[in-house]
Amino acid sequence: GSALAADKVVIGALRFTSHAPTFIAYEKGYFKDEGLDAEIKFFQAAQPIAVAIASGDIDFGITALTGGFYNLAAKGALKVVGGLYTEDTKHNGMAIMASNKAFEAGLKTPADIKGHSWAMTQQGSSFHYMAGMIAAKYGFPLSDISVKPLQKVGAMIGAVKSGQVDAMAMVPHVAVPLDKAGAAKIIGWVRDLGDYQVTTIFTSTNNVQNNRDKVERFMRAYKRAIADYRAVMLDPAKDPAATEAMVDIIHKYVYTDRPRDKAAGPIKAGAVYLAKDAALDMADLKRQLAWFQAQGFAPKDLSVDAFVAPGFVDSMN
Amino acid sequence: MDLHISDISHSYGATEVLRGIDLHITAGQIVCLIGPSGCGKSTLLRFVGGLERPRSGRVVQIGEPPAGCLNPLTYIFQDFALLPWRTAAGNISLVLEDHGLGRAAVREIVDDVLARTKLTDFRDALPRQLSGGMKQRVAIARALAVRPACLLMDEPLSALDSQTRDLLLDDLLDLWLRERFTACYVTHNLEEAVRIGHRVVVLSRRPGQIREVVDLDIPLEDRLDHPEALETRRRHLWELMREEALAADKELADV
Amino acid sequence: MDLHISDISHSYGATEVLRGIDLHITAGQIVCLIGPSGCGKSTLLRFVGGLERPRSGRVVQIGEPPAGCLNPLTYIFQDFALLPWRTAAGNISLVLEDHGLGRAAVREIVDDVLARTKLTDFRDALPRQLSGGMKQRVAIARALAVRPACLLMDEPLSALDSQTRDLLLDDLLDLWLRERFTACYVTHNLEEAVRIGHRVVVLSRRPGQIREVVDLDIPLEDRLDHPEALETRRRHLWELMREEALAADKELADV
Amino acid sequence: MSDDAKPVPYRGGGFAPRPVGLVGPIVFALVLGLWEAGSRLGWISPIILPAPSQALGALADLVETGRLWLHVSASLQRLVQGWVFGALLGVLVGFAAGLFSLARAGIVPVVAALFPIPKIALLPLFIIWFGIGEESKVATILFGTFFPTVISVYGGVDNVDRNLIRMGQSFGLGWFSIVRKIVLPGAMPAILSGFRISASIAIILLVAAEMIGAEYGIGAYILLAGNLMATDQLVAGVAMLSILGLTVSWVLGRIEKAVLRWR
Amino acid sequence: MSDDAKPVPYRGGGFAPRPVGLVGPIVFALVLGLWEAGSRLGWISPIILPAPSQALGALADLVETGRLWLHVSASLQRLVQGWVFGALLGVLVGFAAGLFSLARAGIVPVVAALFPIPKIALLPLFIIWFGIGEESKVATILFGTFFPTVISVYGGVDNVDRNLIRMGQSFGLGWFSIVRKIVLPGAMPAILSGFRISASIAIILLVAAEMIGAEYGIGAYILLAGNLMATDQLVAGVAMLSILGLTVSWVLGRIEKAVLRWR
Ligand SMILES: Nc1ncnc2c1ncn2[C@@H]1O[C@H](COP(=O)(O)OP(=O)(O)OP(=O)(O)O)[C@@H](O)[C@H]1O
Ligand SMILES: Nc1ncnc2c1ncn2[C@@H]1O[C@H](COP(=O)(O)OP(=O)(O)OP(=O)(O)O)[C@@H](O)[C@H]1O
Ligand SMILES: [Mg+2]
Ligand SMILES: [Mg+2]
16 A cells, blocks of 8 residues: 555446456455555446436446436536447357247247337336347337336346246346246347447546546556456356456355355356457447437437547547 | 113223112103213113123013104214214104115105204204204204104203203103103203103212112103202202212222 | 403404403402303403403403412313323423422422312322313312412313212302402303302303393302392393393304 | 503414415425526536426427327326225225224234335336236336225224214114214215325325336336436426326315315 | 013124234234245246245345345434434424414425425435435435425324413413423324324335445345345345334334323
């Protein structure tokens, strides 16, 4: 530690494996190394993280780009400083699932979703965007999918399990066991629909403008953690010992209500692809914004440049 | 139809309320029950009316009630017990509706009893619009509507002011002179008792026991002509009651 | 301290309640107010006690209240108005606490008035544990505690049964003989009026006007020795009241 | 009159709040005015709270696009169905608890245990039990209104003057007659005031109910506004609920006045 | 006695439900037993509802990992703070509305307009207003308990026997004395029964409150369980709320008994 009082940063997090770099950087002292006194605040949903940054309660957050995010960004409160979870053709990612009932009735591939119902958390959420990706990919209007906002991931699972909704997208560590248990069927993967940068790292406009140095230090620490994560979690078979050590770190924050041995499986299965060095996929961000604007979920006059603060990470394209 | 009360005793939990009450109510007579507050007069009346069952002893009716009698034992309550959401007429028809008499018959009875209690003009008034005296007259009309064999009256006049009380007592006397009903009349008021009772039964304080039975042999219609005789009886009853009241007023009434 | 009521008239909304009342209450005398129900007796008493203000006319006190008097005009209510959450002693100390007398002084006064109303044994009883007569005695004790110059009593005995009422009336008489308080006493009960009143003021039915003022010149202590004289007065008052009551009972009381 | 005569001091009055005509509307106008002014002058950041005029704009948008009626009618339908069935069931069960010892002994503790369960906690289960159609939304509101209705109804039955019931018995009225003609009207004031509470709760639960796959409805509108952080729409939606609440309370007031004319 | 003598028919009784000792516990045991049996025999699919034993298992896990106390204490703290401040404010404002015409005219319509606003609808705004710390959670509960408290308190003040107040005035008691010694104790029964309602509402709002960045708390536990569709944990959490509700109601019952001994 240094003799100087460290800068305080508060990070908003969900108890998901996709937030692992936050926990790794904290546990391994990367934030301390950068002279940051980090504190992690946990949330039950992604939306409040963005609101809390806008209100100045926290400094950094990681969420998907949703309608709520764009509207807050349009008020000039938020700036994206890096990318994180990205769908990658060679790695684990979101699965597209059909209910058993719909599967038997012929819903076997994502292309068949036309005319079916689609479970999602909320309108203008990333799940909604994925429905849009399916429609775009297979060339039918989004209105041919009847979307069902159910507020919670648990409610989505329940609705598909009980056959009340035909299809949904789901994180891999939930999707695979559901498929194995025969409660629903995996019929495709989001990664096959096209490029998609699901989550980004963002901070308040104030931080970008007045505490640029703090943001830079944070990103340095975060990139180290991403590198650690990518080295181990993307290929667990390569170094089992290192994998178990990382699972131990993550288990301190994720699936804490379950014993270590029951939690290890889902943690490993939930290890999604994280962008190298938190690189941003600017082309995809533009695509996403355009879609949200077309749906009326984002202000028409918002541009990507208005809410992305360049210079902290590289761009993929 | 006579009523016979034999050896009634009762207690509520640990409080003994009545002890060994024997009493005969002869048809066509008014029996007044007097006694200090809390001695069990209302309780006894509830037993007589079949609203409650005593621990021991029983109440029997001897002989059949007269024909056309819809409710042999009929109460008149101190607090009138009118349904506030029904008009005067509605309160009376209430007790007729369950007897399957038909609309016209019910209406006829209601009109008749309203007329007999001089309430015809108030048939559509709600209880809250009526004065205390009128409310009790509605209650009396309601009781008359079911042609009772015996009226059970629990301090029917004590909620009224003394002038109204006097007027209503006159009404009741008139009624008795015309109809010669049987009645068991509970009161605190000794003047009432000596004006309307053929017999006055004095109960002791709790546990209520019969202390004395005073027969008043002057016919009801002539009572007002013998003020001294009545006053003597009243004095006598007053002496009986005074000690009881004095003693009762010195006790904690923890209910 | 005398009280003088001059030309009081009042109406509640459209109902005229009192019309042109003039009355003088002399120190040391008990003035009884009688009149049919709803004629405005309670309203008049509220004016006298300063609890309400009449539309026109005024009430003045002439002369100073005696020294040591904490509350010159003190009510005794028909419904006792005891705080159910305070004991007998607590109800009395309630009216002393605001005068900054000190604990010991308050306790002394409370003990004194409890003794004078024979309630010493019940000082820690809650109102629900007391009989009606005892409750009213607590209310009287409370009134005595503030050493009133004039007692304003609104049917103080009418919530009690007749025996208890008689006992309490005796107590009040005793008290007056000892203390010679001034009082304005509202009642429906003519017997009470002729037993305790130096003057009886008869009000007409609503709107209340003074119909007659009857002076009773037999000293209070000798009243029981002149039953016939009292009875004559009572009869006279009764005749005055009867017509009013008869008329009042024929009206819809829409409140 | 002698000169040491003085009027009796007045010490009554007070403790009887009377309606003061226009204060209510004035307070509303004042609050809205200050809020609008604050927003315009920049004292209230638009992130914290949109100006009332903005919320009004959102409402006007709804009217223009014709979606207002879609939302309101969808919500009203759910509200009415859920509330009517919940209240009906509640009245029945409340009467059972008020009239029968055994029913009361069974019902009261169950109600006490289930009442404090938040309906939103059960949403995932509601979806499985009742599906994602109207049933689950109606069920949410139904459950929310059922419990308070039960409590107020059996309280009301308890408070019916036993003297009136004894009177009915003394005239030989049948059990059913007594319940219909004495207990029911006697419990009516309590039942109606229970309806007031349950109607408020039903409106509050609209948002929870419309969490489950609702396309239209005031609750769905609010949820979407919240998701999109469209605070103007959020406030507009909340204002709609407020107005709905005031309307329902006014209607119940009228009904009370009609049904309880006898008081 | 003559032979046409017959006992007077009995027609009283009834309409007075009495406590029937063990029925409550028996009903609970029965429901739980049937539910468990149904689950074991496969009549109730685990998707629809987990067996009580499973929920008990989830609870046991909580106890084992020592997290039960973390959750319960976090929730209790919020509950107590939110409820105490909400009730206190509610009592103050309710007294103002009960005592002063002007205050009443201003407060009553505002309360009527704000009461039916669902707290969950305001969560996004609460975060902005009160942050994501304990303040916003406490505020959610505070707002939920404030309005019903105001209503029941001013109702209680209205119901204080005016005769007692006139009595106080007739003895020249000061305004403050009357409020403290007559109005307050007289309104106490209504205030306490208002507390019963507001305590239930506070428990219900726990889930909504803990939607905002809560790490621990029964509501957070339920929300997480709902997110993961872990129905056993969901039912366990709901059962905790139930027990909390019963406990609070029991405590309030004791307080009522103590404070209202005079009744
Ligand atoms: N249902 C009851 N449960 C318990 N105690 C009762 C019940 N009814 C009456 N009591 C008690 O029984 C005693 C007699 O009551 P009752 O009403 O018969 O007296 P009463 O002579 O009519 O008195 P009052 O003249 O005041 O009307 C009283 O002490 C009363 O408290
Ligand atoms: N605060 C009030 N507002 C409106 N009307 C009132 C009010 N107080 C009394 N009244 C009416 O004024 C009239 C007189 O009432 P008051 O209580 O003075 O009569 P009273 O002579 O005391 O009657 P009682 O003998 O029944 O006590 C009644 O008609 C009553 O309804
Ligand atoms: Mg009695
Ligand atoms: Mg009066």
